[in-house]
Amino acid sequence: MKRNCSWLMLLPALLGGAGIATHAAAQDSAAAAAGRELSEDNYKRIMARIEALEERLALMQQQLGALDRSVAEVRLKAERAENNTAHQERISRLAEQIQKVDEARVTENRRIQNSLEDLARIMKSVASAPPPPRLASPPPTVNPGHGGTAAGAASEDGYWHTVAKGDTLGEIVQAYRAQGIMVTTKAVLDANPTVKPDVLPVGKKIWIPKPKG
DSSP: OHHHHHHHHHHHHHHHHHHHHHHHHHHHHHHHHHHHHHHHHHHHHHHHHHHHHHHHHHHHHHHHHHHHHHHHHHHHHHHHOSSOHHHHHHHHHHHHHHHHHHHHHHHHHHHHHHHHHHHHHHHHHHHTOOOOOOOSSOOOOOOGGGTOOSTTOTTOOEEEEEOOTTOOHHHHHHHHHHTTOOOOHHHHHHHOTTOBTTBOOTTOEEEEEOOOO
């Protein structure tokens, strides 16, 4: 009989541990989803730039084709009327136009090269980008001074967050938003009038208000 009582006394602790593990898994899942969304946005921007470069390359190929045809026409007319002054003037004008087209081609090549270098830098930064920030600890209890109750209760209206080493206000807000708590930096500053966003002492508790509705 005493053994059964001992097991009954341990049961709440075991259930509590399981609840904590489930909550942590949910946090990891939300952070991973935020990371995937960021990667997808970066991928879409890169693909849009690649498509723009492909269009510019296709246009340049069309211009080069027109240039080749103009050169062939100039050569043909030069062979047919070497001593004709009017033809010589026309040939001179065509030569000037060809030179302008060639200069434009060189400029376009330089722009495309710069765009490719920018694209390479973007892809490198995406590959080395850090994962979305995570909370130093899960949202603890609700602030009694704000009319809250125990953490997780339906009537809670916010959370206390203890500042960890390296935390910034922007990272804290982003981490809570990744968990579905769509708080804003302005709301946090309004709820903590004494907090300076550029100076967050380690161990300081700040109030994270839960958005209404």
